[in-house]
Amino acid sequence: MSEHILEVRDLEVSFTAHGQTVTPVDGVSLSVTRGEALGIAGESGSGKSLTLKSIIGLLPPNATVVGDLRYALDDEEPIPYAPADVHGHGISIIFQEPMTALNPTMRVGDLIAEGPRIHHGLDKKAARVKAVDLMRQVGIPTPERRARMWPHQLSGGLRQRVMIAAALSTEPSLLLCDEPTTALDVSIQDQILGLLQELRGSLGMSVVFVSHDLAVLGELCDRLAIMYGGRIVETGPVDEVFADPQHPYTEALMTSVPSFDATAEQLRGIDGRPPDPRAFPPGCRFAPRCQYARDECRSAVHELRDVSAGRTTACIYPELIQGVKR
Amino acid sequence: MGRFGFVAKRLLQTIPMLFGIVLIVFLVLQITPGDPARQIVGLRASEAELQEVREELGLDDPVLVQYVRYVGNVLQGDLGYSYKSRKPVSEIIGERIDVTLWLMGSGILLTVLISVPLGVIGALRKDRAADHVIRGLGLVGLSMPPFWTGVILLLLVAIPTGWFPAGGFGETFPDKVRSIFLPALTLAIASSPFIIRGLRASIISVMESEYISTARSIGVAGGRLVRRFVLRNSAGPAITLLAIEMGYLLFGAVVIETTFALPGLGQGLVLAARGRDLPSVQGYTLLFALAVVVVYLVSDIVTAILDPRVEIEA
């Protein structure tokens, strides 16, 4: 049985509108080993969310997708798959904004019951019982009563838990998380992360967690992939990447994360703005904002190279990085 | 109590409106021509006889006095007597209601049967061949004058094929269906484009929402997705559009009933106005206004029922 549950090679997502073509995801390759939690970090517009949606095939209709996506459907070798194959059979997703992600005209209990009814052929009553179980499992108090309520009658945290319950209703082996905690305030955020951590453990589920918040990724994920300008620029185990970033953008990200003991001058934002997908700079797309940038960087061909076991970077001068003074 | 309170509140709102409409009709009809007395007594009657009748019917009383008396009668269900036939107006109108109900009912049914599928197809196949064809037909349908459509349907369909009568309203159920089909189709052609466009727009915006992605991700697809997720959320705006459209349909009924010689309220109104039979005209006006109010009320309540977010539930 291959140790990878998901393999993505040279994924490209492009849109054409008014005669112009834009490619916000420009050649992404990654893989997820069984039971692993992979974090994808990056600023908005880096293509991280589109990458996630390509995996489960929920891109808007005017998007065109190119690339080799393989998934271990029934615990065998990862094989190419069509979106419909995985919907409800293995991959689930939870979104950032719970208010818009739940059908406003359907009771939460009924929504969670959809999965069991479709995939396990349970009748209405049995599916409802299963839904209440799932709601209890995700920590929703008095699930019987809450099942009959409408999304707009629940708090943000509870709605997110309903989202998770719905995702789990199809017993997925891979859960994709598209910044599920960003819209919640910090205290609720921790509860949800705790819940995800616990579910990972109890269900042995693999997770791909997309966020712009490194702290959140650090808490939940085993491995990290940093995305910039529609490409992965660095990957590696979380603590190694935090301790010894191999790409100037990762280093810059680290220094811009406020932590209690960091002093004011250590905090440096990154000057310039994230690249506009319509006009990516040539060569290394971080070069215009990179403090170590050299001429070769502006013409370098993008390629993820191994730096050490399980560590890759797209930077051609990783050795120049002084590392984080912490 | 939430639900019934909401309905009761709505009903209470309509009462002043209906009084308003009756007042306007009353005032408006006072300045219209056609001396009612002459209609009752006869074209050759002398002034003396006309004056006698005016006093008898209180036509010379001040307008407000007549209005209060009229409203008093209406509240007891007495819509007055037709000047000419001395038949109660409620009876005259009563004979014609079912024809117009048939026309409006089948008109709406056809509109729905045409608009919902085409609206859904137009949305699901956005900007592809089917979508453009549907919208093109919609544009044409929208700009065809209903009576023109009616006459063409009669000449090109009814008379050559004989499947439909050339007009009038049947007696047996099958005859009624056959005689109401083309007029209802004419109504549907005039109103479907708007419903299709509205439904298509709201379906598209629903399809782009995130809860559809959620539904898809848990394996909901095809008819189940459309039925339980898409249509239920796009129904509200579509029903409202249908209600607005029905306001126009009532005017359409006047034209279409005349074109197809359907003895409904529309043609009744035309003949009553032509014969200057004021009580009948007032009766028809009140009924039309009531119909429009009821239509909006029903659509409002149905929309509220469908959308849990609306407060009536609280």
Next chain:
Amino acid sequence: MTEPPASAFDAVTEVVEPLAPLAEPGIWKKMPKKVYVGAAIVLLYMLVAVFAPALAPYDPLEINPVDRLASPSAEHWLGTDELGRDVLSRMIYAARIDIPIGFLGALLPAILGTVLGALAGFYGKWVDTVIMRTADVVQAFPAYILVIVLVFALGQGARSIIIAFTVLAWVIYTRIIRSEVLRVKDLDYIHAAQVAGLPRLRILRVHVIPNVINQTLVYLPNDIVFATLGLAAFSFLGLGIPPPTPEWGAMIAEGQPFLRTNWWLATVPGLVIVGLGLGLSLVGEGLEERLRA
């Protein structure tokens, strides 16, 4: 928790899609193709109206009953009507009646409706109640009765038709604009203006209306189609433009009895109205797409 609309009639506001404000730069560039096609058709109709004297082969009012109801021929491309007048010339001259009435019959209610909608939305309280409940009453009022009375009071003709449209058609604009104003009113830049002490009317005129006028603009083309169809319906019921003035609706009504022998008399004016309707609808739909995209 959204509050249900104040009256059943207000429900229309739910159907309205928020649109990009007209002031957005570049909004006028890159219009969808259909807007240009539609505008071209409408422009063509206008040109026909303007150059009617040059285009029409005969005087539209010149009667000669001897060769009435003639079939299309070299001299009369569309034949002649009941009084032997040239149908083609009357069709061309009719543009001078139908287009102005159609546009005015939609523009006046649009202006009236927008103003009333803005006032109702912006000032609220009793202003809002009075305007909106009057709107409910007008919307429930049978149009046919009103037209008969206007025709008698003001005499048959363009004036009473346009007044009838204005009295009847302003309601839809008022509802749309009122809901847009309510939406815009809560936006911060309006609070900012109020705080800055701008008089309320100036805020309404300078800040609010320019941002909601797009809804009126998108709905206007449809309403012009309705006005043209309404005029044709009134002519059919004998309440339209008095003869002998050429008008498409009247020509359909006059040609209708002869559909068996001279089918083109009623059919061609109908197609002409459909053509204009097509052009206007293309513009309307295109505008809506551009503003919503």
Next chain:
Amino acid sequence: MRLRNTIVVIAVLALLAGACGGDDDGAETTAAGTETTAAGTETTAAGAETTAAPAESGGTLVAASIESFDGWVLDSAAAYVTYQTHLAVMEPLLRFGADGQSLEPGLAKDWEYDPDGLTMTFTLQDGAAFSNGDPVTAEDVAFSLGVWQSGPNFGESWLAITGVRGEGNQVIMDLEYPDNTVLPLMASSVSGIMPKDFAGMTEDEFYNNPIGAGAYTVEEWSIGGRIVLKANPNFYDPERPYFEEVIHETIADETERQNLFEAGQVHINEYLPATIAPQYAPEAVYQPAVHSIYHLSLNTTRPPFDDPLARQAVAYAVDYDSIDEALGDYYGLPSGILATNLWHWAPPTKPYFRQDLAKAQDLAAQSSLAGGVDVEINLDSGSDIDALVSQILQVSLAEIGVNVTLAGLETGAFLDVAYSLGSDMTIWNYGAIQPDMGDPMVWIAATDWLFSGYETDTLWGDFFAYAEAPTPADQEAIVAKVQDDAIDHAASIAVAEGSFLAGVQPDLVGFEMAPWGLYYWDTIAPGS
């Protein structure tokens, strides 16, 4: 709330539609019975055959008109359809012949007018009885006379009759003075015979469900809608009527009426406009003698047409030939203001007006029209022919500086403006309702000289002279005088005269129509 999740969009909308549709039985049992119209005849289910021969249509004759029915009060009837229906239910003593100049048996099988003995004697048909079974007696005729004479519209027409007596089948009317017009009046629907004391009903009850001795009884009726008549079992002639049921429809649109006729759903289209008649198959158009007068009435009570010269100018400016051409083969040039082809009709002694522009312009220059005037013509916007004639008048009157604008109004409004002399000019047409020149003279007098406001005392004088004239020759001389006066004062100018037409299914047998468009339903039989 279980209700919500069971409602699916399609179910809701079907609910909405279903609620409106209503099913068949519901409609069936409404008190006034279902509103069934022309399509009601059973065998026209498959309209595929050509015009369905009425014979197999189960004995139902269907007639249609644009006008609506006025109700059952004989005196206040104004629409031809009302006169038609009254004749069928409350049959008068006499009937008129299809030539419009003769009298034929009605409830009375023979009659005699004795001007010297000042009596009129009628012999009732054997077995003449009302639909409720009571036989017709002199007392019924006496009661009916009382009702007629109290009528505000026609009341004075029977002034000459002082009383009715007689027994058995003899009915004798005593006259105060000789009156030629009273006998033909007995053939008009306003002289319909009603049972004594309304057969025990109150007046309102009677006029809601009238009883007569005519060929048909009233099954169902409504003002703007349809009238359903059933054969009267007690009719004096056991042979007739041939049709068991007659349905009369009011259809607002002329084209639609033709569609129904072509589809065989209507057998008789009454009062077919002359411009529409050519659309029907030639053999389907029934044309009686020329009778209908199209007239342009000038308001003599205010400028500019208070000036006689101005009226003469207009009379010579009208383009009679164009009107004749535009109205087609069924109309021709006018012979005079009085309706033609009636008993004692006579032409004016001098030629009637024809277009003479030079004369017209000359007269106009000397009249109040000098320098041009703006006037309005009041017409019924529901009638295509009125609009047509008005447009021709507009063009021809422009030649003498009279700038005419057309003011079309709803029929009700039009009549009101006409009666109250509210506009400068009025265009309308008229015909008689009984076979004697007395009728048109009374109509012209009663309408203030056809809505022109011209004095009518001279005319009433002529009418009474006509009534007492001893010989037909004297009557015709008076008629000629009235025609000449009309030419002199030109208050109302005849612009065309033609026939009232009807569209009749060719295979109907026994259809005979008087020049003024009225006919008897009971003489018509289904085709062979």
